[in-house]
Amino acid sequence: MVLIDETHDPARRSWVASANGHPDFPIQNLPLGVFTPDGEEQPRAGVAIGDMILDLAAAAEDGLLAGDAALSRAVEALADGRLNAFFALGAAPRRALRARLFALLSEGNPRSMAAEACLRPASACAMQLPARIGDYTDFYVGIHHATNVGRVFRPDNPLLPNYKHVPIGYHGRASSVVVSGTPIRRPNGQRKGSEETAPSFGPCRNLDYELEVGIWIGPRNALGEPIPVSQAAEHVAGFCLLNDWSARDIQAWEYQPLGPFLAKNFGSTISPWVITPEALAPFRIAQPPRPQGDPAPLPYLLDNKDQAEGAFEIELEVLLLTPGLRERGLAPHRLALSSTRHMYWTVAQMVAHHASNGCNLQPGDLLGSGTISAPEASGCGSLLEMTRGGKEPVRLASGEERRFLQDGDEVLLRAHARRQGFASIGFGECRGAVLPAPQPAA
Numbered sequence: 418m419v420l421i422d423e424t425h426d427p428a429r430r431s432w433v434a435s436a437n438g439h440p441d442f443p444i445q446n447l448p449l450g451v452f453t454p455d456g457e458e459q460p461r462a463g464v465a466i467g468d469m470i471l472d473l474a475a476a477a478e479d480g481l482l483a484g485d486a487a488l489s490r491a492v493e494a495l496a497d498g499r500l501n502a503f504f505a506l507g508a509a510p511r512r513a514l515r516a517r518l519f520a521l522l523s524e525g526n527p528r529s530m531a532a533e534a535c536l537r538p539a540s541a542c543a544m545q546l547p548a549r550i551g552d553y554t555d556f557y558v559g560i561h562h563a564t565n566v567g568r569v570f571r572p573d574n575p576l577l578p579n580y581k582h583v584p585i586g587y588h589g590r591a592s593s594v595v596v597s598g599t600p601i602r603r604p605n606g607q608r609k610g611s612e613e614t615a616p617s618f619g620p621c622r623n624l625d626y627e628l629e630v631g632i633w634i635g636p637r638n639a640l641g642e643p644i645p646v647s648q649a650a651e652h653v654a655g656f657c658l659l660n661d662w663s664a665r666d667i668q669a670w671e672y673q674p675l676g677p678f679l680a681k682n683f684g685s686t687i688s689p690w691v692i693t694p695e696a697l698a699p700f701r702i703a704q705p706p707r708p709q710g711d712p713a714p715l716p717y718l719l720d721n722k723d724q725a726e727g728a729f730e731i732e733l734e735v736l737l738l739t740p741g742l743r744e745r746g747l748a749p750h751r752l753a754l755s756s757t758r759h760m761y762w763t764v765a766q767m768v769a770h771h772a773s774n775g776c777n778l779q780p781g782d783l784l785g786s787g788t789i790s791a792p793e794a795s796g797c798g799s800l801l802e803m804t805r806g807g808k809e810p811v812r813l814a815s816g817e818e819r820r821f822l823q824d825g826d827e828v829l830l831r832a833h834a835r836r837q838g839f840a841s842i843g844f845g846e847c848r849g850a851v852l853p854a855p856q857p858a859a
């Protein structure tokens with residue numbers, strides 16, 4: 418599955434000048450997304466290259482994407498203006514498209530003049546959700562997050578006994594997944610503080626973010642037909658960043674016994690660009706060995722190849738921009754630095770587990786990894802962990818303090834993959850600002 422080829426050559430440059438050395442979108446990345454040029458309404462598929470977007474429909478019209486059967490299938494599927502049909506095709510058409518785009522955008526390509534006419538400045542386009550999301554499932558594979566959160570409630574026994582046997586997850590809500598840049602309204606909800614004798618309804622008091630990676634599902638499995646873990650990677654079309662906004666006070670009151678509900682489904686923000694498995698191939702690593710004494714995964718979750726190369730080394734970052742920082746012209750405050758290496762289960766294990774009972778996954782379904790915290794205090798993927806439930810506030814250069822998010826705060830997630838001998842690539846931003854809660858109905 419993990420193929421390194423010409424498209425990963427760090428020496429290759431693009432005739433799109435801003436791509437060379439771009440922190441997110443050099444020619445070695447080529448993420449796909451859906452955009453709307455300013456003033457237009459029809460969503461279009463595109464690929465990010467530096468500060469520009471190559472309009473794929475326009476490039477196809479100009480004959481720049483003509484080729485073999487695999488490439489033709491990819492181009493046909495992309496005409497839809499959403500990526501679902503493209504996701505459904507799987508690896509071969511996706512690779513054919515990558516190879517063609519790499520050649521087309523490479524320095525020295527004789528058709529660069531024609532291709533240049535299909536470029537749009539990203540700043541003059543609005544990014545859209547890349548696909549119609551049929552279902553959204555959120556996992557809980559960040560073991561340090563699970564431990565930190567568990568410790569708040571059960572100091573002696575932070576991890577529940579199932580954690581190391583089952584990739585824990587719950588069904589989230591697809592309708593409220595929004596693209597980066599969409600403001601998030603603080604939810605109203607029912608909450609009951611520990612000192613309160615009765616619950617009340619009103620604005621969430623403990624609004625939080627969660628640093629997660631999103632996984633886009635590609636080819637479907639039929640209802641009733643599980644996906645073997647050895648084939649699970651082939652059902653993944655790509656990756657994004659995901660902020661699983663969480664209302665901690667609402668969550669604490671509502672979650673027993675069925676788990677997250679209204680504390681989570683008022684909004685989840687994703688980054689717009691789909692980073693392909695091919696772009697991430699150089700950043701695959703072996704799944705870090707389980708600590709001594711941990712159980713081995715059950716056979717349906719264990720595949721040697723997946724263990725050898727199914728994890729990723731991707732740096733994850735959370736930044737906070739508050740009204741105070743903004744007013745003083747100060748930079749966003751980095752709240753946390755973490756890595757995808759802290760996932761206790763691989764993506765293939767999550768997919769295989771999800772389908773192990775015959776549940777059908779569909780192109781454009783979105784999986785969340787769960788909050789990915791690092792073991793260090795500087796790597797907490799949520800404020801719940803970082804401030805120990807609001808007890809230890811974060812101090813900012815503006816003089817402000819935060820226990821949880823306030824109205825006007827903006828949360829930015831970023832991700833970068835780096836490896837000696839390869840071009841670094843990034844995911845682009847996943848950002849969202851908090852708006853005040855609507856006035857609750859009397």
Ligand code: MN
Binds near residue numbers: 788
């Ligand atoms: Mn989550």
